[in-house]
Amino acid sequence: DAKTTQPPSMDCAEGRAANLPCNHSTISGNEYVYWYRQIHSQGPQYIIHGLKNNETNEMASLIITEDRKSSTLILPHATLRDTAVYYCIVRNRNQGGKLIFGQGTELSVKP
């Protein structure tokens, strides 16, 4: 299963874009990239996922490089409520329903 590497922590100024990187250099062609976040004392929250193409929804954008070895989650206008741990997860069919969470990136949005 592909592993992911994320920086342990990042800061972002309120109102600015937060760009969270994820390296998944061993990803294979049929593996999806998922992003979740966990705000303190809450359950993980699904943000976005993609396979090859860039994706955008009301929460964020996901940019996947052409070789698929890395991706970036973009929160276009970070607010204080976006302070959370962000998890990048690579998921393949062999895992069935399993999501394997790593350590994630702790994003602190500062006023």
Place this chain on the structure above:
Amino acid sequence: DAGVIQSPRHEVTEMGQEVTLRCKPISGHNSLFWYRQTMMRGLELLIYFNNNVPIDDSGMPEDRFSAKMPNASFSTLKIQPSEPRDSAVYFCASSLGQGYGQPQHFGDGTRLSIL
């Protein structure tokens, strides 16, 4: 729309007691997952069901843990007898299908403390 609902939100009990955690998945979702989160091990999958049938229980720590899904709208995770090392936050999640292209949606968890 109602999300995944877990109860109780907090449970404190003494070692040796039976503990039952409950989960109501999102209506229409046919896959249900139980996860456990601790500082030491992070978030790990315990068991998941598809169409009320257990598919993978390899993450269940030992025979003291059992999970059931009697119908599409309810699941329980039971620990009997409980031990202090079972203290953790237990999350339930549901998804539309177990396929790897389907996102899982989590409840807010049950914080369990075994004294």
